[in-house]
Amino acid sequence: MRVAxxxxxxxxxxxxxxxxxxxDPSGVTVIGNxxxxxxxxxxxxxxxxDSVAYWLSGGMDRERGWGRAGDTFRTIEELGRLxxxxxxxxxDLDLATHLYRTRGLHEGATLxxxxxxxxxxxxxxxxxxPATDDELRTWLRVEGEPPELPFQRYWVERGAEPPVRExxxxxxxxxxPAPGVLEAIAEADALLICPSNPVVSVMPILAVPGIxxxxxxRRDRVVGVSPIVGGTVLQGMADKLxxxxxxxxxxxxxxxxxxxxLAAWVVDERDRDLAPKIEEREEIRVGVTDTIMTDDExxxxxxRFALELLG
Amino acid sequence: MRVAxxxxxxxxxxxxxxxxxxxDPSGVTVIGNxxxxxxxxxxxxxxxxDSVAYWLSGGMDRERGWGRAGDTFRTIEELGRLxxxxxxxxxDLDLATHLYRTRGLHEGATLxxxxxxxxxxxxxxxxxxPATDDELRTWLRVEGEPPELPFQRYWVERGAEPPVRExxxxxxxxxxPAPGVLEAIAEADALLICPSNPVVSVMPILAVPGIxxxxxxRRDRVVGVSPIVGGTVLQGMADKLxxxxxxxxxxxxxxxxxxxxLAAWVVDERDRDLAPKIEEREEIRVGVTDTIMTDDExxxxxxRFALELLG
Numbered sequence: 009m010r011v012a013x014x015x016x017x018x019x020x021x022x023x024x025x026x027x028x029x030x031x032d033p034s035g036v037t038v039i040g041n042x043x044x045x046x047x048x049x050x051x052x053x054x055x056x057x058d059s060v061a062y063w064l065s066g067g068m069d070r071e072r073g074w075g076r077a078g079d080t081f082r083t084i085e086e087l088g089r090l091x092x093x094x095x096x097x098x099x100d101l102d103l104a105t106h107l108y109r110t111r112g113l114h115e116g117a118t119l120x121x122x123x124x125x126x127x128x129x130x131x132x133x134x135x136x137x138p139a140t141d142d143e144l145r146t147w148l149r150v151e152g153e154p155p156e157l158p159f160q161r162y163w164v165e166r167g168a169e170p171p172v173r174e175x176x177x178x179x180x181x182x183x184x185p186a187p188g189v190l191e192a193i194a195e196a197d198a199l200l201i202c203p204s205n206p207v208v209s210v211m212p213i214l215a216v217p218g219i220x221x222x223x224x225x226r227r228d229r230v231v232g233v234s235p236i237v238g239g240t241v242l243q244g245m246a247d248k249l250x251x252x253x254x255x256x257x258x259x260x261x262x263x264x265x266x267x268x269x270l271a272a273w274v275v276d277e278r279d280r281d282l283a284p285k286i287e288e289r290e291e292i293r294v295g296v297t298d299t300i301m302t303d304d305e306x307x308x309x310x311x312r313f314a315l316e317l318l319g
Numbered sequence: 320m321r322v323a324x325x326x327x328x329x330x331x332x333x334x335x336x337x338x339x340x341x342x343d344p345s346g347v348t349v350i351g352n353x354x355x356x357x358x359x360x361x362x363x364x365x366x367x368x369d370s371v372a373y374w375l376s377g378g379m380d381r382e383r384g385w386g387r388a389g390d391t392f393r394t395i396e397e398l399g400r401l402x403x404x405x406x407x408x409x410x411d412l413d414l415a416t417h418l419y420r421t422r423g424l425h426e427g428a429t430l431x432x433x434x435x436x437x438x439x440x441x442x443x444x445x446x447x448x449p450a451t452d453d454e455l456r457t458w459l460r461v462e463g464e465p466p467e468l469p470f471q472r473y474w475v476e477r478g479a480e481p482p483v484r485e486x487x488x489x490x491x492x493x494x495x496p497a498p499g500v501l502e503a504i505a506e507a508d509a510l511l512i513c514p515s516n517p518v519v520s521v522m523p524i525l526a527v528p529g530i531x532x533x534x535x536x537r538r539d540r541v542v543g544v545s546p547i548v549g550g551t552v553l554q555g556m557a558d559k560l561x562x563x564x565x566x567x568x569x570x571x572x573x574x575x576x577x578x579x580x581l582a583a584w585v586v587d588e589r590d591r592d593l594a595p596k597i598e599e600r601e602e603i604r605v606g607v608t609d610t611i612m613t614d615d616e617x618x619x620x621x622x623r624f625a626l627e628l629l630g
Contacts, residue, residue: 104398104403
């Protein structure tokens with residue numbers, strides 16, 4: 009069975025751990041978000057690709073969500089003492105990933121190539137491809153100074169303040185799908201939209217010319233899992249950004265973000281009451297189950313549930 | 320008293336710890352070698368400037384010589400596990416220095432400016448200036464493949480094999496002395512050539528147009544300390560490179576490397592027999608003392624001895 013999954017960071021990582029247990033990992037292609045990427049301290053950092061790779065390799069810090077288990081922060085703490093920028097917490101093990109990627113890109117490799125090498129070394133059992141090898145970046149226009157900030161500066165450095173007026177995706181028009189992305193979508197038996205931030209994780213993937221169209225053609229095989237449970241986000245800042253896009257912060261609002269692309273949608277038990285409304289409004293099947301992925305067993309059951317919902 | 324010192328790495332660092340105890344550090348300007356610098360893994364690394372800064376700040380690893388005391392190697396070890404280049408041992412604390420420098424240079428600061436910031440943060444009590452802010456690099460032509468290697472690749476990655484045919488300094492003609500270098504030389508009451516590798520540490524400083532001439536004008540105030548004791552090097556690879564330049568591996572050969580620039584030269588007790596020969600051949604004063612800097616007291620006595628030799 010071939011599955012293509014659209015993935016943000018931690019929420020996706022958790023579900024993907026279940027997906028590679030529910031189906032043969034060799035048939036799984038994960039298409040990852042790169043719009044949160046940044047060049048920081050001279051290093052190319054791809055937070056979402058790394059989160060997915062760490063979760064899939066088992067090297068993640070499950071409690072913290074981001075970064076690697078057992079990591080230390082000696083370099084970044086020392087950088088802070090030196091008066092350097094230490095707002096973006098980089099673990100010492102995590103830094104190795106960024107150094108590997110930065111050097112590969114400097115030497116002319118594509119992000120896809122470097123990502124594949126890293127995944128092999130980390131022991132990721134399925135394929136992980138960035139949505140694009142081109143530069144695609146989320147910027148946020150905010151109510152304050154400076155009037156616009158790249159995603160990580162807003163989210164990590166500023167702690168998601170001040171309020172966002174507008175979400176701007178730069179580079180989308182020129183971006184091309186990375187090699188293998190469109191093929192994976194075209195050939196998949198099932199397409200899975202992970203429970204990631206619709207605005208800054210999944211929409212940037214869909215904004216790469218060709219990807220939304222490819223997905224729409226396969227609409228009957230697309231299932232998504234809601235990142236919103238009981239009206240709140242499990243991680244991240246979707247609650248701050250969905251209203252900016254005119255979306256309700258709910259399992260229904262998240263489904264609306266993917267209007268025209270879904271055949272099925274999975275919501276949590278807590279959102280059982282919303283299911284009929286979503287089914288009617290989006291004209292899709294809605295499944296209700298436990299979506300709080302406290303361990304791999306829940307993740308596996310959830311992945312299986314989502315795939316079975318496609319029939 | 321104003322002192323300007325020409326410095327390589329560890330040997331210089333040891334003597335400079337004594338110099339800032341022998342005289343008021345606010346009068347000391349260290350002119351550092353940058354020809355061993357490299358861009359590696361996307362990071363700008365300045366091994367000699369860092370060695371001097373670490374030794375002067377007291378943060379050095381005295382046993383190992385290079386790097387910082389109490390450092391760990393988590394990132395570089397992980398990079399090795401990822402299949403990345405781990406031949407250049409970068410400590411986790413040391414990495415903070417390189418990240419600070421890399422970001423500063425990316426943002427348009429000069430190497431001088433970044434070095435001054437780092438020294439202030441590290442607690443270096445005197446001034447440290449790179450010989451030049453321009454790109455100046457030592458390459459070695461070797462008997463083998465590839466036929467030429469940048470300094471660190473030859474020294475660290477290859478373990479100083481195969482034998483060197485020729486030392487090539489790239490960028491010397493275009494390099495300009497960093498701001499303050501010529502002034503420090505012109506205004507110094509004493510000029511000190513540290514016990515560093517004459518070929519790859521001090522000669523690259525002298526190769527920056529203007530510096531050799533400035534030093535020659537102050538010849539009567541220039542004293543050097545031999546990096547060769549009893550015909551062997553205390554650290555580094557001067558013994559491999561001096562013969563390539565036609566220099567004997569001895570306190571006499573090292574003095575010859577600075578012919579026309581010295582008023583005085585300090586050799587170790589073990590080289591007492593060479594003193595008259597050097598005095599006669601180079602037409603300089605030669606002082607004999609203990610030059611093995613096992614602690615700061617020996618370093619301080621040695622610095623004081625060198626300055627007093629100038630009269």
